[in-house]
Amino acid sequence: MNKFPMKILKYTFFLMAILLAIITEINPAQAQHTFTLSDSTFLLDNKPFQIVSGEIHYPRVPREAWRHRMKMARAMGLNTIGTYVFWNLHEPEKNKFDFGGNNDIAEFVKIAKEEGLWVILRPSPYVCAEWEFGGYPYWLQNEKGLIVRSKESQYLKEYQTYIKALGKELAPLQISNGGNILMIQVENEYGSYSNDKEYLAINQKLFREAGFNGLLYTCDPESDLEKGYLPGLLPAINGQDNPEIVKRKIRTLNGGKGPFFIAEWYPAWFDWWGAPHHTVPAEQYTGKLDSVLKAGISINMYMFHGGSTRDFMNGANAKDTTPYEPQTSSYDYDAPLDEAGNATDKFMKFRAVIQRHLPVGQVLPEVPANKPSMVIPAIRLQAAIKLADLLTTPVHSLKPMTFEDLNQAYGFVWYRTQLEGGKTGILKIKGLRDYAVIMINGKRAGILDRRNAQDSLSLKLAPGKVVLDILVENLGRVNYGPNLLKNKKGITGDVTFAGTELQDWDMFKFPFKEVKSLKFKPGYHADHTPVIRKGTFMLDKVADTYLDMRNWGKGMVWVNGKNLGKYWEIGPQQTLYLPVEWLKKGENEIIVLELYKPEQQSLTGLDKPILNQLHLR
Numbered sequence: 001m002n003k004f005p006m007k008i009l010k011y012t013f014f015l016m017a018i019l020l021a022i023i024t025e026i027n028p029a030q031a032q033h034t035f036t037l038s039d040s041t042f043l044l045d046n047k048p049f050q051i052v053s054g055e056i057h058y059p060r061v062p063r064e065a066w067r068h069r070m071k072m073a074r075a076m077g078l079n080t081i082g083t084y085v086f087w088n089l090h091e092p093e094k095n096k097f098d099f100g101g102n103n104d105i106a107e108f109v110k111i112a113k114e115e116g117l118w119v120i121l122r123p124s125p126y127v128c129a130e131w132e133f134g135g136y137p138y139w140l141q142n143e144k145g146l147i148v149r150s151k152e153s154q155y156l157k158e159y160q161t162y163i164k165a166l167g168k169e170l171a172p173l174q175i176s177n178g179g180n181i182l183m184i185q186v187e188n189e190y191g192s193y194s195n196d197k198e199y200l201a202i203n204q205k206l207f208r209e210a211g212f213n214g215l216l217y218t219c220d221p222e223s224d225l226e227k228g229y230l231p232g233l234l235p236a237i238n239g240q241d242n243p244e245i246v247k248r249k250i251r252t253l254n255g256g257k258g259p260f261f262i263a264e265w266y267p268a269w270f271d272w273w274g275a276p277h278h279t280v281p282a283e284q285y286t287g288k289l290d291s292v293l294k295a296g297i298s299i300n301m302y303m304f305h306g307g308s309t310r311d312f313m314n315g316a317n318a319k320d321t322t323p324y325e326p327q328t329s330s331y332d333y334d335a336p337l338d339e340a341g342n343a344t345d346k347f348m349k350f351r352a353v354i355q356r357h358l359p360v361g362q363v364l365p366e367v368p369a370n371k372p373s374m375v376i377p378a379i380r381l382q383a384a385i386k387l388a389d390l391l392t393t394p395v396h397s398l399k400p401m402t403f404e405d406l407n408q409a410y411g412f413v414w415y416r417t418q419l420e421g422g423k424t425g426i427l428k429i430k431g432l433r434d435y436a437v438i439m440i441n442g443k444r445a446g447i448l449d450r451r452n453a454q455d456s457l458s459l460k461l462a463p464g465k466v467v468l469d470i471l472v473e474n475l476g477r478v479n480y481g482p483n484l485l486k487n488k489k490g491i492t493g494d495v496t497f498a499g500t501e502l503q504d505w506d507m508f509k510f511p512f513k514e515v516k517s518l519k520f521k522p523g524y525h526a527d528h529t530p531v532i533r534k535g536t537f538m539l540d541k542v543a544d545t546y547l548d549m550r551n552w553g554k555g556m557v558w559v560n561g562k563n564l565g566k567y568w569e570i571g572p573q574q575t576l577y578l579p580v581e582w583l584k585k586g587e588n589e590i591i592v593l594e595l596y597k598p599e600q601q602s603l604t605g606l607d608k609p610i611l612n613q614l615h616l617r
Contacts, residue, residue, distance in 0.1 A: 017488060042298060051182070052078050053080035053298075053304075054078045056305045057331075059089055059301075061305070062309055063583045065106055065410050065581055069337065075364060076365070078351075079116075079118060079120065080120055081304075082120040083120075084188075085124070088163070088313075092530070095161070105132075106169045107516075113173075118182045119180050120183050121170065121183070123207075124188040125163065130270050130315050136484070141404045141487060143155075151202065152390065160210075167212060185263070186203045189228060190218065190220065190226070191227030193482075197358075200231060219232040219264065220236075221237070221239050222239065226294055228254050236262070236263035243297055245434065246292075261298045262501070267334070268303075268333050272325040273475075274614070275572070276572060278334060290356070293357040304336055305335055306331035306335045308565055309329050310552070313479075314326060315326045315476050316476040316479065323451055323452070324478075339577050342370040370542045371543070373607040378603070380602055382533075384524035384532065385518060385531070386439075386598075387523070398504070398505070399503065402488045402489060403490045404491075412473050413507055413510065415500050416469050416470075417474065417503070418468070419461075419465075419497060420464075423461055425497050425498025426457070427458075427495070428495070428496045430494050432450055432454075432492075433450055433472070434451075434476075436471065471595070496607040514561065515532070530595045533591070534592075535589075542585060544578070544605070545605050546606045549574060549577060550569070550613070551597075552601075554567065555596035558590070560588055
């Protein structure tokens with residue numbers, strides 16, 4: 001046998017082995033790995049591994065920008081990304097699943113792997129997250145007797161259908177299958193809601209049956225840790241960063257052992273309409289971050305990058321003792337990475353802390369430069385259409401119907417009835433959810449706002465037949481607490497005028513899933529009722545920009561068919577972030593739905609956001 005070719009072959013194999021080792025060292029998530037627990041730390045390939053994770057939610061970032069945000073995460077020193085999975089995105093209607101476009105969670109995980117990042121998956125299926133209905137699809141409320149977060153049979157049946165569909169997408173991407181998903185969260189802060197261990201065990205069983213065979217964990221705030229913990233799963237703590245307390249609390253539940261994981265570490269907070277913008281200086285957290293990392297505790301930063309809550313997907317807080325508080329479309333969160341994905345002062349200071357605790361020999365990538373931004377030219381929106389002109393075939397009912405009764409998830413419902421005029425009295429809407437524009441004979445008569453506990457309006461009616469129109473907006477279903485079970489929208493009770501119940505209602509649905517088919521007219525004359533306006537603007541270059549909505553009242557904006565979210569003059573958010581990925585050279589189209597300033601026709605841009613101006617009505 002010729003020995004020379006054999007030497008070449010051996011040499012070739014040797015070179016290939018070296019090349020494979022280099023590739024693995026550069027991007028560890030590309031190789032086959034194991035992930036297990038020791039008494040005090042996580043073990044990656046049987047070696048101690050400290051998770052330094054940051055939360056990013058795939059629907060809050062344009063799909064085209066996912067990779068950029070991952071690169072920014074690596075540059076700050078993160079080795080892992082955490083993300084919730086949103087049931088109402090993936091099953092918007094019963095048995096109709098969507099894992100495409102910005103909902104392609106599997107692609108999000110794969111990009112993280114390509115960028116050398118592990119993933120912590122949080123399907124839950126309840127997510128909170130300042131997200132509509134805490135992530136639950138609206139149609140669950142149409143299943144008679146269904147109770148979310150419970151052992152009720154219909155809920156468990158729908159939950160099982162969803163989690164199995166999710167398992168087909170994501171179970172193959174677990175570390176045990178060669179992927180980069182390290183851990184999967186069961187439920188979400190359940191101890192703050194209830195303490196049914198049997199229900200938690202059912203969650204675990206459903207996850208296993210769906211193919212999630214990796215490490216499962218629960219997470220809860222310190223005060224509720226024991227109630228939300230399921231024996232046999234890893235307990236993680238939220239909102240506590242004193243190393244001694246973290247270790248003591250977890251050891252108490254986990255048989256005196258670790259590992260120790262802060263599943264939500266908060267460097268700032270979210271915003272809601274009509275309240276000040278929340279900011280926290282980095283200096284208040286750098287020392288805490290340093291002490292946690294020095295103690296060997298793993299961490300998931302909530303949020304590393306918030307992004308934007310577009311369409312109608314913002315949630316709300318509402319407790320029996322506090323007012324209804326719908327959240328803003330900006331989910332900037334004062335996070336290390338701002339709404340547009342740029343590094344902040346907090347990013348740089350957190351990076352410096354993380355750098356001190358890197359494994360020996362590891363060097364962080366350079367921080368990418370901030371993306372350019374621009375001021376778009378002033379826009380005239382001269383074409384328009386009155387919302388009243390879009391009323392087509394109604395649904396008729398003796399009493400007002402809710403959004404859920406009408407099988408409508410989000411948006412607006414226009415309610416219409418007639419009554420005899422010639423009298424003065426109080427119009428009262430029992431159970432208004434959440435915001436109403438009241439019109440009498442085609443003219444605006446007033447506004448009611450659930451935030452301010454407004455459900456009544458004094459009216460003086462002219463003689464004769466009077467047409468009463470009520471346009472009701474769903475401002476966001478409650479995403480936290482016991483009021484998850486009280487989340488129907490629209491007019492949920494009786495409507496009375498001068499003490500008499502009004503009946504015989506026509507309901508017109510405005511879900512605004514898209515606006516491309518609308519037919520606009522030039523030269524519209526404002527009549528103080530809701531309007532949709534359209535304009536175009538030309539660009540010879542594209543970059544991130546911000547729409548200045550300070551002169552407008554309340555509504556939504558679409559650019560090139562993309563819903564940018566909600567604006568409201570009360571603030572604190574006064575701009576809408578328009579990402580470069582959704583602009584194009586040449587002509588761009590903008591559509592604005594305006595509820596109470598229909599005379600407004602011009603819109604300007606800024607090169608930076610305004611998130612901190614209140615103008616309360």
